[in-house]
Amino acid sequence: MVVFPNCKINLGLYVTNKRPDGFHDLETVFYPVAVQDALEILTAPALHFTSTGITVPGNSADNLCIKAFELLQRDYPAVQPVQIHLHKHIPIGAGLGGGSADAAFMLKLLDAKFQLGLSEEQLIGYAAQLGSDCAFFIPNKPCYAVGRGEILTPLSLDLSGYSLLLIYPGIHVNTGWAFKQLTPAAPQHALKTAIQQPVEQWKEIVSNDFEAPVFAAHPELARIKGELYGRGAIYATMSGSGSTMVGIYPKNVLPDMKWDNKYSVFEIK
Numbered sequence: 001m002v003v004f005p006n007c008k009i010n011l012g013l014y015v016t017n018k019r020p021d022g023f024h025d026l027e028t029v030f031y032p033v034a035v036q037d038a039l040e041i042l043t044a045p046a047l048h049f050t051s052t053g054i055t056v057p058g059n060s061a062d063n064l065c066i067k068a069f070e071l072l073q074r075d076y077p078a079v080q081p082v083q084i085h086l087h088k089h090i091p092i093g094a095g096l097g098g099g100s101a102d103a104a105f106m107l108k109l110l111d112a113k114f115q116l117g118l119s120e121e122q123l124i125g126y127a128a129q130l131g132s133d134c135a136f137f138i139p140n141k142p143c144y145a146v147g148r149g150e151i152l153t154p155l156s157l158d159l160s161g162y163s164l165l166l167i168y169p170g171i172h173v174n175t176g177w178a179f180k181q182l183t184p185a186a187p188q189h190a191l192k193t194a195i196q197q198p199v200e201q202w203k204e205i206v207s208n209d210f211e212a213p214v215f216a217a218h219p220e221l222a223r224i225k226g227e228l229y230g231r232g233a234i235y236a237t238m239s240g241s242g243s244t245m246v247g248i249y250p251k252n253v254l255p256d257m258k259w260d261n262k263y264s265v266f267e268i269k
């Protein structure tokens with residue numbers, strides 16, 4: 001069985017509270033975007049993991065695909081050993097949630113392959129144990145999210161009438177560090193209402209709290225945002241804690257420009 005875990009972008013991101021467990025409450029809108037990995041499982045005599053494409057740092061044992069397998073195997077004896085192959089295409093540590101997507105898709109694959117009959121709510125519960133962003137990839141539809149990002153409300157939000165440009169400039173931002181730079185506060189504009197306004201208005205009413213500290217550390221990102229707007233973006237933002245920058249353009253009018261060679265550029269037409 002093969003699936004294609006996709007990435008997410010954050011449209012609006014506010015860190016509203018520091019919790020006693022060390023995590024932060026946030027308010028965001030997750031939107032799925034078709035930049036994809038490929039993930040395959042086959043039954044095998046023993047658990048085995050291989051990967052191609054972008055190198056994932058760390059040992060196989062730390063890969064979120066393995067963590068997802070172990071989490072379900074612990075509770076469901078029906079889960080048998082599998083051979084896992086991951087082809088990694090989504091930039092890593094880029095604010096695109098690629099590792100979280102792999103983990104959530106692995107849970108869904110195992111549920112289907114071994115007929116575990118898990119409900120969406122159960123899958124979200126397991127996903128939330130693997131990472132704060134992970135639960136979103138279970139429904140994998142536009143969602144308003146609060147809590148650590150695991151309390152999800154589906155939203156009717158459709159950007160298929162626009163083209164998207166994603167620029168990953170190869171800058172790694174440590175998510176834990178980024179949270180520490182912020183003083184939690186309520187957003188100026190309620191995100192759930194703001195995101196239902198026309199995209200043309202988002203520049204004034206939808207923002208990402210991480211931009212200020214991350215741009216201060218990496219001025220190149222502020223420059224990219226300026227260029228996205230300079231080349232006609234209706235809305236531009238950083239995704240998550242960075243460093244991927246996103247531009248939303250009128251359908252099929254993406255700017256024709258030469259970016260630095262070290263950038264990964266994804267056009268969603």
Ligand SMILES: C[C@@](CO)(OP(=O)(O)O)[C@H](O)COP(=O)(O)OP(=O)(O)OC[C@H]1O[C@@H](n2ccc(N)nc2=O)[C@H](O)[C@@H]1O
Nearest residue numbers: 022023024095096097131132133148175176179240241242
């Ligand atoms: C900021 C966001 C926004 O969507 O995205 P990314 O930039 O990572 O894509 C997420 O909240 C990131 O979620 P995720 O990447 O799954 O984070 P985790 O692995 O759970 O946590 C990494 C570290 O970030 C901090 N953390 C994370 C989530 C949260 N709600 N509060 C936190 O304080 C903690 O210090 C934690 O140790």
Ligand SMILES: Nc1ncnc2c1ncn2[C@@H]1O[C@H](COP(=O)(O)OP(=O)(O)O)[C@@H](O)[C@H]1O
Nearest residue numbers: 057063064092093094095096097098099100102
């Ligand atoms: N399958 C995987 N794909 C990407 N990263 C993974 C994976 N498994 C574990 N990781 C670890 O997760 C972290 C990056 O997660 P990722 O979801 O790509 O970033 P972000 O949270 O910034 O969107 C890295 O520390 C990486 O080593």
